[in-house]
Amino acid sequence: MLYQQIAKNKRKTVFVLAGFLILVALIGAAIGYLFAGTAVGGIIIAGVLAVIYMSVIVSQSTDVVMNMNNAREIHSAQEAPELWHVVEDMAMVAQVPMPRVFIIDDPSPNAFATGNDPQHSAVAATTGLLQIMNREELEGVMGHEMSHVRNYDIRLQTIALALSAAITALVNFAGNFWWFGGGRSSDDDDDSAIGIFAIIGSILLIILAPLAASIAQMALSRNREYLADAGAVELTRNPHGLISALQKLQNAQPMKKVAPSSSSLYISDPELNRRHKRFAHLFDTHPPLDERIARLEEM
Template identity: 80%
Template sequence: MLYQQIARNKRRTVLVMAGFFLLVALIGAAIGYLFARSAFGGIIIAGVLALIYMAVIIGQSTDVVMNMNNAHEIHSAKEAPALWHVVEDMAMVAQVPMPRVFIIDDPSPNAFATGNNPEHAAVAATTGLMEIMNREELEAVMGHEMSHVRNYDIRLQTIALALSAAISMLVNFAGNFWWFGGSSNDDDDDNSWGVFAILGSVLLIILAPLAATIAQMALSRNREYLADAGSVELTRNPHGMISALEKLKGAQPMEHVAPSSSGLYISDPEENGHHRWFSDLFATHPPLDARIERLEKM
């Protein structure tokens, strides 16, 4: 089952990448037609920009994500003994290399894992998490993150983050270009130009950001259920994971978090345990109550 999940995640990576490049091509075609009347030229430019952006953010994904979330790295057990040793133990049990360890100065309890693969993974925990979690609960949370690492969920999330950011960059570029003087083509039919301008604007303003959100949600919410179950497998302690999730239910949202990386966290850092019914429709995480219920049934 574990190896099937890893293989499935690798296939999803390919699908996410393919879908992203298709979206980039559509955005490029719209930009090219709107501002230069050359859809093919727009596709080429958008593709080149996206490839450069992706190479940078994926090649340096850990540092980029950690900087976005104001995390600082610790290099030895002396700096945070409890966190360091728990991460070390969970990595050993999960049979993955010891990841880099980061701390986020935020009173809200939360944690996430990131990286391109298990050999270049990193985990981060907030100071709030370390303050309220006991040893068993901290092990459960880090077991959850190690499950993401060994299942290659971190690669999928990192790619989704990079793609969403690149799409936003293209849309912002188009918006700025439009406001500060787009293209003028006096010989074209005004009515035809108006129709295509409206269609292009709709594509850029509505469809592209929506598709970027869908790309970030390309990983099923079920991966959180799987990581919860994976934590129980590693710790042999379902009560530790249940207790940790119960404490997350009462947590306040984080003070400073990059919205584009919300999906990486063990609990939605912008909502945490305070989900509203309408927000669940497009949530990156299942409700904490539903996750607890599944663990109780195991």
């Protein structure tokens, strides 16, 4: 079952990559049509930009994501003994290489894993997490993160993060170019109904593209959390540690500084409490904590 899930996540990587590339191409076509009257040039520019973003972020995903989240690396057990040894133990049980270990100076308890594969992975924990979690709870959290590493969830999320960043850059470019008068003149516009609808459609596509990219990231994130919770129980042989940790996370305050594009990486949504309660679950990157706890209790 576990190896089937890993293989499934690898296949998902291909589908996610294809879907995001199609979206990037559509945005490029829209930009090219609006600003140059040709979709082909826009697609070429968008493709080049996407390749650059993917090359940089995928090849250096750990450093990029850790810098985005203001994390500092620790290099030995002397700097944070309990965290280091727990990560070491969970990596050994999961049969993956020891990841790089980072700490984020933030009072809100949280943690995440990132990287391109188990050989180039890293985990991060906030100072708030280290303060409130006991050994058993910390093992549950790190077991959860090590499951993401073992299941190749980190690669899936890294690719999604890279392409989302490329989409955001394209949209920002289009907005700035339009603001400074870079759009096509009325003389160049096609006055036919097809031309008008094409212009309206291109504008809507550019506006809605970041939302589509975010929804894709959210869909990827939700289901992988349940699997990682189950994986943590498998690694620790102790569901109570993770249950207790998740219960503490239910009362956590939002993190002070977090990159929105990396919110889906964390064990619980680091921004959730900032949103209006009426729409609290509309665009969640994670399943509700009470549902995750209920599933663990059923074990």
